[in-house]
Amino acid sequence: MNYELYMKRCIELAKGGEGKVSPNPLVGCVVIDDIGNVITEGYHTKCGFNHAERDALLKTPPDKTEGATLIVNLEPCSHFGKTPPCADLIIERKIKRVVIGMRDVNPIVAGNGIKKLKDAGIEVIEDVLNKECLALNAVFIKNMTQHKTYVAIKTATTLDGKVATSSGSSKWITSALAREEVKTIRNRYDAILTSASTVLADNPTMQHRKKVILDRNLKTDYKNAKIYKEGEIYVFYDSNLTTTYQGPNIKFIPAPVISDKLDIKFILEKLYEEGIMSVLVEAGGHLNGSFIEYADKIYQFIAPKIIGDNNALSAYDYRKVNEISESINFTIEDVKHFSPDILITLTK
Numbered sequence: 001m002n003y004e005l006y007m008k009r010c011i012e013l014a015k016g017g018e019g020k021v022s023p024n025p026l027v028g029c030v031v032i033d034d035i036g037n038v039i040t041e042g043y044h045t046k047c048g049f050n051h052a053e054r055d056a057l058l059k060t061p062p063d064k065t066e067g068a069t070l071i072v073n074l075e076p077c078s079h080f081g082k083t084p085p086c087a088d089l090i091i092e093r094k095i096k097r098v099v100i101g102m103r104d105v106n107p108i109v110a111g112n113g114i115k116k117l118k119d120a121g122i123e124v125i126e127d128v129l130n131k132e133c134l135a136l137n138a139v140f141i142k143n144m145t146q147h148k149t150y151v152a153i154k155t156a157t158t159l160d161g162k163v164a165t166s167s168g169s170s171k172w173i174t175s176a177l178a179r180e181e182v183k184t185i186r187n188r189y190d191a192i193l194t195s196a197s198t199v200l201a202d203n204p205t206m207q208h209r210k211k212v213i214l215d216r217n218l219k220t221d222y223k224n225a226k227i228y229k230e231g232e233i234y235v236f237y238d239s240n241l242t243t244t245y246q247g248p249n250i251k252f253i254p255a256p257v258i259s260d261k262l263d264i265k266f267i268l269e270k271l272y273e274e275g276i277m278s279v280l281v282e283a284g285g286h287l288n289g290s291f292i293e294y295a296d297k298i299y300q301f302i303a304p305k306i307i308g309d310n311n312a313l314s315a316y317d318y319r320k321v322n323e324i325s326e327s328i329n330f331t332i333e334d335v336k337h338f339s340p341d342i343l344i345t346l347t348k
Contacts, residue, residue, distance in 0.1 A: 003099045006030045006038075006071040007129040010101065011136055013043040013052070014073055019187040020046045023277045025104075025140040027052040029072045031065055031095075039064055051077060053086040057093055066094040073101035073133045078113040087116040097123040101133030105144045135333070138347075139278045142296065149271045150278040152297040153288055154185060155315040158305040163285065166311040168201060174301045178338040183207075185299055189280040191234070191271070195287045196220050199227055212236070212271065212279060214287065216262050218243055222250060234274065236267050264290050289318020292328055298346040301338070 013028030021044050028043040029052035042055030050058065053076050057065060076086040076098065090098060098117055103126070104110055114124050134141065139150040156174045157163055164170035172179070186192055191210035196219050198204065205226040212234045213220065213227065222228050222235075222245050232249055239254035253270060256263045271279060281291050300315070321327075330346035337343075 001032075001036060001069070003071060003125065003128045006032060007073060007099070007101055007133070009041070010052075010071055010073040011129070011132060013041060014136060017044050017046065019189075022047060022190050023140075023143060023275070025074055025137045027072060027074045029053045029056040029070065031056055031060075031068050031070050033068055039068055048082045050083055051086050054083060054089055057089055062093055067096050069097040069099060070095045071099040071128075073129075073136060075100050075102070075104040075109060075111070076113040076117065077104070077106075077109050078116050079108050085113075085116075087113045090117060091120040091122065095122060097125065099125045099128055101129055102127070102137075105141050107144075138296065143272075143277050147272065149268050149276055150296050151268065151281065151291060151294045152185075152189065152278070152299065153281045153291055153295050154182065154299040154301075155288060156182075156301040156303070157315045158303055158307050160306050160308065160312075161314050161316075162307045162309075162312040163315050164313040165307060166309055166313070168313070170202075170313075173305065174303045174341045175338065178301050178303075178341045178343065181336075181338055181343060182301075186280055189278045190276045191278075192280045192282055194227075194281070195283045197287075198283050199225055203227075205229070206282070207231075210234070210276060212267075212276075214262050214267070216257065217241070222247060234271070234276075236262055236270075238262070261290060264294060268294060285314045285317030289316050292316065292318075296348060297333075298330060298344075300344045300346065301341055302344065303341045 009030050010028035014026040017026050024044060024047050030041045031039045033039055040056045040060040042059060043052045053072055070090060076090055078085050078087045117124050142148055142150045155163060158173060186208055191212050192206055192208045193212040196215040199213060199220045203226050208231055210232045211227060214236050216238045218237050218241060235250060235252050236255045237252060238257050243252050255266050281288065330348055332344060333347045334345040335342060
């Protein structure tokens with residue numbers, strides 16, 4: 001049986017939960033008969049809702065799934081949380097074989113789900129498309145193993161790495177098609193983060209349920225700027241300052257300043273405490289640079305344009321180096337075409 005084909009379907013289904021399941025993982029499930037016909041499928045749609053296995057199995061009568069094979073990209077849970085254990089339901093439904101993409105890194109599960117299935121006499125096949133399954137849940141893995149917020153950076157540049165001309169003109173470097181993809185990318189993350197400089201220069205809306213603004217000197221217009229009109233807003237500012245402004249959707253968080261900049265490490269620790277498991281940075285070269293050492297992923301849109309001005313603004317203009325060996329290295333994970341632009345996705 002080509003289990004990889006069905007695991008690919010699990011991954012595709014799992015992505016339906018992007019932006020809705022945090023802090024839970026993305027999980028999809030397919031149940032097939034002995035000759036490979038799909039009996040039922042499902043996915044984890046929202047935090048607190050049924051897990052993928054339960055979503056799939058409860059869609060069909062028990063007699064339809066008895067003796068079937070269940071494929072899932074993450075080890076079935078073995079504990080009571082907001083929903084009952086998926087392993088128990090799989091056993092109850094008399095599934096004969098479970099195919100898993102990766103073991104759960106949650107210490108509460110971490111092999112216990114597999115043990116429970118094997119103890120019940122169910123055959124377990126592991127690590128099918130393991131690399132792809134690990135990549136799908138990179139956010140969840142970092143949260144569970146490092147107890148840190150996952151950090152991604154999004155930029156849109158010309159071929160010569162510029163995000164704006166020397167006068168600040170940047171609309172639009174990339175096409176409408178590329179900008180639509182940005183909305184999809186934003187949806188994957190718990191929050192988007194930008195700087196006061198970006199708010200002041202562009203007055204962006206950045207439509208999202210949670211937004212983080214680094215406003216060290218409290219310069220932005222909290223009453224009128226578009227970015228403050230909707231969503232939960234977290235504003236980090238210099239702890240030496242005070243603010244009396246109160247907004248129903250805005251939380252002001254004082255932060256230490258190091259070398260004339262807000263302490264990024266402190267900010268990321270605070271975001272994790274606030275339950276923000278992943279953040280997408282959209283800012284200028286200086287702030288992008290400040291986050292580089294913490295970045296797990298970069299989305300770099302590149303337009304087939306050349307500005308050719310040494311004074312134009314760069315995507316990562318934050319330091320001076322003498323040797324190429326001082327470069328920060330990433331791995332190209334994927335390249336996609338959003339005509340006429342491309343999107344290069346990189347990971348550390």
